[in-house]
Structures are given as structure tokens and as C-alpha cells.
Amino acid sequence: xxxxxxxxxxTSNAVLDAALREKLAKRSETTGSLGELEPLAVRLGLxxxxxxxSLRDPQIALFACDxxxxxxxxxxxxxxxxxxVVRQLLRSQLPLSVFxxxxxxxxxxxxxxVAESLEPHPRLMARKIAHGTRSSRVGPAMTxxxxxxxxxxxxxxxxxxxxxxxxxxxxxxxxxxxxxLVLARLxxxxxxxxxxxxxxxxxxxxxRLLVVLQGAQGRHRDITDPVEVLAAFGGFDCAMMVGxxxxxxxxxxxxxxxxxxxxxxxxxxxxIAAPVTDYALFxxxxxxAGLDHALGLFHGxxxxxxxxxxxxxxxxxxxxxxxxxxxxxxxxxxxxxDPGPTHPGPIxxxxxxxxLV
Numbered sequence: 571x572x573x574x575x576x577x578x579x580x581t582s583n584a585v586l587d588a589a590l591r592e593k594l595a596k597r598s599e600t601t602g603s604l605g606e607l608e609p610l611a612v613r614l615g616l617x618x619x620x621x622x623x624s625l626r627d628p629q630i631a632l633f634a635c636d637x638x639x640x641x642x643x644x645x646x647x648x649x650x651x652x653x654x655v656v657r658q659l660l661r662s663q664l665p666l667s668v669f670x671x672x673x674x675x676x677x678x679x680x681x682x683x684v685a686e687s688l689e690p691h692p693r694l695m696a697r698k699i700a701h702g703t704r705s706s707r708v709g710p711a712m713t714x715x716x717x718x719x720x721x722x723x724x725x726x727x728x729x730x731x732x733x734x735x736x737x738x739x740x741x742x743x744x745x746x747x748x749x750x751l752v753l754a755r756l757x758x759x760x761x762x763x764x765x766x767x768x769x770x771x772x773x774x775x776x777x778r779l780l781v782v783l784q785g786a787q788g789r790h791r792d793i794t795d796p797v798e799v800l801a802a803f804g805g806f807d808c809a810m811m812v813g814x815x816x817x818x819x820x821x822x823x824x825x826x827x828x829x830x831x832x833x834x835x836x837x838x839x840x841x842i843a844a845p846v847t848d849y850a851l852f853x854x855x856x857x858x859a860g861l862d863h864a865l866g867l868f869h870g871x872x873x874x875x876x877x878x879x880x881x882x883x884x885x886x887x888x889x890x891x892x893x894x895x896x897x898x899x900x901x902x903x904x905x906x907x908d909p910g911p912t913h914p915g916p917i918x919x920x921x922x923x924x925x926l927v
Contacts, residue, residue, distance in 0.1 A: 578819045581616040581848040589914035590615040594899060610851075610873070610896035617824055617849055618734070622901045622912050625824070625894060627733025628675045631814060632659065632666075632883050633724075633807035633831070635683035636702035637744025638711055642782045644747045652742040653686040655881065659741075660691045665880060666855075669887035675737070680727065682720065683806035684742070697723045699806045706751060706786040706803045717801040717809050724813025735824040735893075737853070738814055739883035740807035740831025746860070747779070749834035751786055751803035753864055756796060756837050761787065763863040764830070796841035804834060811835035816842065819849040826889070828853045829882030833864040851893065853885035854878075 590612045598604070614623040634656050650658075658664045659679055662671070670677040680695045681688050685702040688694060699720050703711040712720075728736070740749070750764035761783050790802040800809055812835045818825050819839075827836050827850050839846045852865055854872040856879055865871055873889040 578816065578843040578845050580845040581613075581619075581822075583616060583619070585914055586616060586619065586621070587612065589621055590900065593621060593910065597899060604899065607892070607896045607899060610893065611899045613851070614824065614893070614897050615900055618822055620912055621910065621914060623897050624901060625735050625897050628673075628735040628737070628890060629731045629733055630666075630670050630675045630677045630737040630739070630826075630883055630886055631680060631727065631731070631811075632677065633680045633682045633738070633740045633810050635740065635742040635745065635805040635807035636685040637742060637748045637805050638703045638705035639707065639747050639782065639786070640744035641705050642707055644744055644779055644782060649743060651686070652684050653688060655741055656681070656684060656688060656694070659881070660693055664884075666884040666887060669884060673887050673890045675887055675890055676732075678731075680807075680810060682723075682810050695727065697727070697810065699723070699809075703748075703805050706748070707782055707789065710790070710802045711748065711804060712801050712806065712809075714798060714801045716806070717797055717804070720806045720809030721797075721813040721816075724810035724815075725817045726813075727810065728814040728817035733823075734821070735826065736814060736818050737826035737828060737883060737886035737890075738811045738832045738835065739828040739855075739881075739886065740805065740811065740835070741882060742805065742807060742831075745805060745807060746830040747783060748803055748805050749808060749830035749864075750860065751783060752799055752808065752834040753830075753837055753867060754787070755790075755793070755799045755803065756841060757867045759863065759867060764860045796838045800838050804838070805831065807831055808835045808838070812839045812842070815839040815846055815850070819843070819846045823849065824893070825850045826853055826886045826893075827851070828855060828884075828886040830861060830864055831882065833861075833868070837867065851889075853889045855880045855882050855885040 594608050636652050659667050681698050683699050754761040793802050808831050815825050816839050852870045852872050857877050
């Protein structure tokens with residue numbers, strides 16, 4: 571599957587941008603300044619190519635995969651297995667599931683490559699490429715064919731999801747470290763700055779983790795093609811999110827990126843079609859400095875900074891009311907107020923689905 575071209579276009583539109591800002595300026599005469607909500611509202615208008623953005627049927631897609639690096643002891647000690655976390659999500663035993671429900675976000679968990687077998691569930695999509703990836707320290711995490719297959723699966727999932735907003739997050743042992751390797755190679759960044767470390771991590775453990783990650787980097791030192799980098803270091807979760815993001819952007823849908831694995835997927839997708847990042851907003855469920863560096867690679871920041879240490883995707887559920895509020899600045903009309911036009915003038919039509927296969 572040569573991933574070589576895309577019909578995804580930038581959201582840049584000077585006429586619409588000016589009209590959106592003018593509309594907000596008029597509203598601020600009565601509402602006052604609403605700070606960061608206003609540029610967020612402009613982003614939503616540009617994403618949807620309209621003065622009246624409408625957000626409907628938001629989805630949160632969680633991609634679960636075990637990573638071969640976990641065999642080398644990466645990740646927090648005593649962490650629950652990926653399969654256990656998936657079951658907790660499906661049984662609404664984690665805050666993420668509860669928050670998604672009360673915010674009206676439809677949650678789906680995708681088995682992209684969990685090592686264990688999972689019982690069928692209405693909110694579980696079985697898309698397992700393999701029972702986990704291999705360790706990138708001793709060889710490629712997956713074959714290039716597997717990476718392409720996972721991207722295709724993500725594209726198919728995106729085509730079936732309703733609504734025009736999707737939050738993406740990856741879960742699984744070894745996922746943050748795998749994502750850090752992908753980001754480090756594609757952005758030419760130091761992997762040490764990207765790894766997720768907590769205050770309880772001992773210096774000896776950090777040194778051992780760096781030995782493992784730098785060993786993986788050395789084994790694949792000459793690989794630079796984005797899909798080959800994904801295959802060398804990444805996970806099936808990351809690859810499927812690449813496909814979801816490419817299709818979502820082609821439909822001018824909002825993409826909410828939460829966590830290291832989702833950041834790595836966005837980086838790969840942006841190397842395939844640079845305008846994908848125009849459709850992305852960032853949230854976070856962890857406070858580690860490594861995620862700060864990951865967001866910095868996109869010159870972005872999270873919508874909310876709550877100091878959480880929770881399952882990736884939790885931040886997206888909590889930020890959703892903020893996103894809806896920003897859209898309401900442009901769509902909700904007070905009694906007696908002129909609703910105004912939907913478009914300021916000729917607007918480039920929305921693009922079709924990307925030619926990626």
C-alpha cells in the first residue's frame with residue numbers, strides 16, 4: 571500500500587479567517603473578551619470552512635496494543651496489563667469511560683494488537699493485526715506490510731465513525747516509549763526529552779530505559795521514511811491512528827490528539843500529508859515533561875492543564891465542553907440577533923476522501 575499522495579488541503583482561508591474574527595469582535599461588544607475561546611472558535615470555523623461550525627456525534631477512539639519494548643522492562647512497574655485496562659474501560663470502571671458518557675462522547679475501543687484474547691463487547695472493535703509488536707531493540711516492531719495493513723484498518727474505521735469530531739488515544743504497555751522513538755526520529759529530537767518519566771523513577775531505571783531506547787535507535791539508524799519509521803519503532807495502535815487522522819482531515823473533521831501515541835501518529839500522518847495538523851487540537855491526560863516536548867514539536871499546547879495522571883483520552887473527554895463552548899460563540903444566536911451568513915463569500919469546497927491506498 572504505497573502511501574504517497576493525499577487530497578487533504580490546508581484550512582488556511584484569509585477571507586473566512588477575517589470574517590470569523592469580525593464576527594467574534596462584534597459579539598465581544600456584549601460578551602467581553604473570552605480569551606483563548608476566541609482563537610479556538612476561529613480554528614473550528616476554518617476546519618469546517620464555515621462561519622457557523624456545527625459539532626455533532628463526537629467520538630473517542632481508543633486504540634489498544636501491546637508493544638515488544640515492554641519485554642525489555644520499559645514502563646511503570648506494576649502497571650496493569652493492556653487487556654485489563656481494556657476490560658476496565660468497557661465496563662466503565664475508569665474515569666475516562668464515565669466522563670465520555672456524561673459528555674455525550676461515543677467511546678469505542680479498538681483491539682489493534684493486544685497480546686491476550688479479548689471477549690466480544692458492543693464497544694470493542696476487533697482489528698488485531700498481531701498479538702503485540704516485536705521489540706524494536708532487536709528488530710523492526712512490525713513489518714512494513716503490517717504497518718500498511720494497520721493504516722488501512724484505521725482508514726476503514728474512520729469511514730464508519732459517525733459525527734465530525736474524533737478524539738484519538740493509544741493505550742498499552744510500552745506505548746509511550748514506542749511513540750517517543752517515532753517522534754524522536756521523525757522530528758530529529760532527543761529521545762531522552764520525550765520519554766515519560768515520573769518523579770518516582772530512579773536514576774538507575776532511567777539509565778536502563780535510555781540504554782534500551784538508544785539501542786533501538788542504533789539498530790534502525792538509517793531509516794527515515796515515515797512509514798518505515800513507524801514500522802521500525804511504532805505500534806499497531808499508532809498506525810491505525812494515522813489512518814483515522816488522514817481520513818478525518820480529508821473530511822474536514824476535527825481531530826483531538828491525546829497522549830504520546832496519538833502525537834506520534836499525528837507526526838507520521840503529517841509526514842504523509844502536512845495539512846493534517848491544521849485539523850488537530852491537543853489535550854492531555856498526563857503532566858510529564860516528555861509530553862510537553864512532544865506538544866512543542868507541533869508548536870501546540872493542551873486545551874486544559876489539570877495535572878492529571880490518567881488513561882490517555884481522559885483529557886479529551888474533559889476538554890470537549892470547552893470545544894463545544896467555542897463553537898457556540900459562532901453558532902448560538904441571542905434573541906433578536908441577526909444570525910448572519912454561513913459563508914462570507916466563495917469558499918473552497920470540502921475535499922474528498924484521500925487517495926492513500
